[in-house]
Amino acid sequence: MEGSIALLRAQYFEQVDPPNLSLPDGPALVSPAMQTAIYKNMFNENTAWPLPPAPYQARVLKAIIARIEESISDPDEDEILDALLEKWSSLLSAPKPSAVEQAQELTYIKYTAPTLHAAKPIPDSRKHRTVITSESRSLILASGTTGFRTWEAALHLGTFLSTTSHGESLLANKRVLELGAGTGFLSFLTAKYLGAESVLATDRDPALIEQIDACIGKNGLDKSMVRTGIWEWGSPLQVPSFSEGEGAAESEVGFDVALGADLIYDVDLVPLLVSTVKDLFNNYSLKEFIISATVRNGDTFRTFLETCERNRLAVEQIPFTSPPRETQTGFFHSTSIPIRTYRVQAMS
Ligand SMILES: C[S@@+](CC[C@H](N)C(=O)[O-])C[C@H]1O[C@@H](n2cnc3c(N)ncnc32)[C@H](O)[C@@H]1O
Numbered sequence: 340m341e342g343s344i345a346l347l348r349a350q351y352f353e354q355v356d357p358p359n360l361s362l363p364d365g366p367a368l369v370s371p372a373m374q375t376a377i378y379k380n381m382f383n384e385n386t387a388w389p390l391p392p393a394p395y396q397a398r399v400l401k402a403i404i405a406r407i408e409e410s411i412s413d414p415d416e417d418e419i420l421d422a423l424l425e426k427w428s429s430l431l432s433a434p435k436p437s438a439v440e441q442a443q444e445l446t447y448i449k450y451t452a453p454t455l456h457a458a459k460p461i462p463d464s465r466k467h468r469t470v471i472t473s474e475s476r477s478l479i480l481a482s483g484t485t486g487f488r489t490w491e492a493a494l495h496l497g498t499f500l501s502t503t504s505h506g507e508s509l510l511a512n513k514r515v516l517e518l519g520a521g522t523g524f525l526s527f528l529t530a531k532y533l534g535a536e537s538v539l540a541t542d543r544d545p546a547l548i549e550q551i552d553a554c555i556g557k558n559g560l561d562k563s564m565v566r567t568g569i570w571e572w573g574s575p576l577q578v579p580s581f582s583e584g585e586g587a588a589e590s591e592v593g594f595d596v597a598l599g600a601d602l603i604y605d606v607d608l609v610p611l612l613v614s615t616v617k618d619l620f621n622n623y624s625l626k627e628f629i630i631s632a633t634v635r636n637g638d639t640f641r642t643f644l645e646t647c648e649r650n651r652l653a654v655e656q657i658p659f660t661s662p663p664r665e666t667q668t669g670f671f672h673s674t675s676i677p678i679r680t681y682r683v684q685a686m687s
Contacts, residue, residue: 343367346668348380349451352469354391354476355671357398359664365410368403374420377403382426389447389471397430442477445550447557450489450524452501452532453662453669468501468532471557472522473550486521486547493524493600494672496631496680499659500525500533501670509629510535513595516619517541518572518612519602523551523565529598530564539578539594541570572608572615576623593624603632606639613646620652620685628683629657633676651686 346361367373379386382396390396404419404427411417436444452468455461476488500506511534517526519542526540540551548567555565566579578592597619602612619625634640647654657680661667664674 343373344376344380347377349669350671351381351391351399352389352449352451353671354395354446354448357395357402359671360399360402362402362406365406368407369410369417371420374407374423378420378422378426382423389449392436392441392444392446393430393433394435394441397427400427400430443475445473445475445487447554448472448474448489450494450497451669452528453498453667455502465532468528470497470524470527470531471554472524472527473554474522486519486542486544487550489522489524490601490633491672491674491676492631492633492678493521494670495661495674495678496598496600496629497525497528498661498667498670498672499631499657499680501528503659505657507533509533509627510596512536514593515539516594516597516623516625518570518597518599518615519543520551520567521547521600523547523554523567525598525600526551526565527554527558527560530560531558538565539568540565541568541576543569543571545569572611594619595624595626597625597628599628599630601633602630603639603643604635606636606642609639609642609646613643613650613652616683617650617652617685626684629680630683631678631680633678635676647683653684653686655682655684656680657682 343363347363350360362368363373381387382390382400384390400423404423407419448471450470450472452470455465472489474488478485478487500510510529513535515526515529515535515538517523517529517538517540520526520540521542523540526538529535530538540548542548542551548569551567555561568577568579570576576592597616603609616625616628619628632640632643644654659680661672661674661678664671
């Protein structure tokens with residue numbers, strides 16, 4: 340029974356917009372076993388974590404109850420589970436945060452990796468792969484960016500890394516640096532499931548780094564696997580040590596792979612981003628930079644490609660397209676604006 344709501348549950352914990360949820364059909368929802376599974380896996384705070392904010396839970400439960408009601412053909416036989424009705428009334432009577440409070444509230448979001456299809460049986464450790472972040476999807480930071488949400492380009496790159504054999508071969512046993520990490524989604528995925536030797540998640544915004552730090556333990560990781568650093572491109576990179584206390588010695592500072600998602604959105608930032616990446620190749624032994632970009636503006640994107648070329652960086656597009664939204668099984672994201680992934684390397 341729980342298997343039949345796996346897709347809905349994954350969407351719900353990612354807080355996918357209710358109209359895009361895959362609700363079971365009415366006759367299936369009428370079954371008491373189905374309603375019990377929904378309550379236990381989605382609404383009971385003792386058995387499901389992290390529960391989405393109450394207004395979101397209420398919207399989803401309303402849609403579920405409406406669908407059950409539509410499908411009840413014999414009111415003497417079929418009914419709505421008491422636990423669901425009680426939850427519904429407690430959600431209705433909960434104090435309503437204002438729109439501003441809702442926009443500023445940070446909530447944990449659980450992302451589920453897409454289902455793997457393989458000829459051989461897939462071990463349990465690779466079946467249920469989740470990443471937890473702390474987000475406020477509409478909060479705009481002082482810097483003008485909305486780093487408090489995980490962007491489509493990160494979910495796209497996460498889909499590529501977690502579902503193709505290239506992901507692990509790119510990152511296994513590698514020292515990985517993430518630039519402009521935002522919520523840290525890719526850093527957590529890399530440290531948890533892709534076999535990286537070490538991961539350093541960086542962003543210029545201290546509030547984001549604080550939230551990444553708060554999620555390390557929630558992902559079952561510790562500071563020996565994921566370090567964090569406040570780093571504005573163009574300024575010196577202070578690399579924290581994996582052990583407590585001092586920063587890393589000069590000789591330990593190096594990376595094999597850098598990751599970046601949705602960093603090419605402002606044409607004025609492009610030269611700084613590219614010169615930073617060039618410096619990583621020259622001075623931090625970087626071998627490749629994997630970057631995914633939502634192509635919102637063709638000119639900004641062309642500037643990125645031209646600036647790379649002027650800096651003698653070779654850019655190669657990785658042929659990967661996320662499945663369309665209707666067939667996604669995890670890391671749910673819109674594909675309406677094209678998202679591309681590139682491998683950048685230093686020209687010899
Ligand atoms: C659009 S968000 C993308 C966040 C994350 N990579 C994702 O895709 O979900 C851009 C991120 O880049 C960071 N950023 C922008 N300019 C930066 C700079 N000059 N130095 C370091 N980080 C920067 C922002 O703080 C923000 O977290």
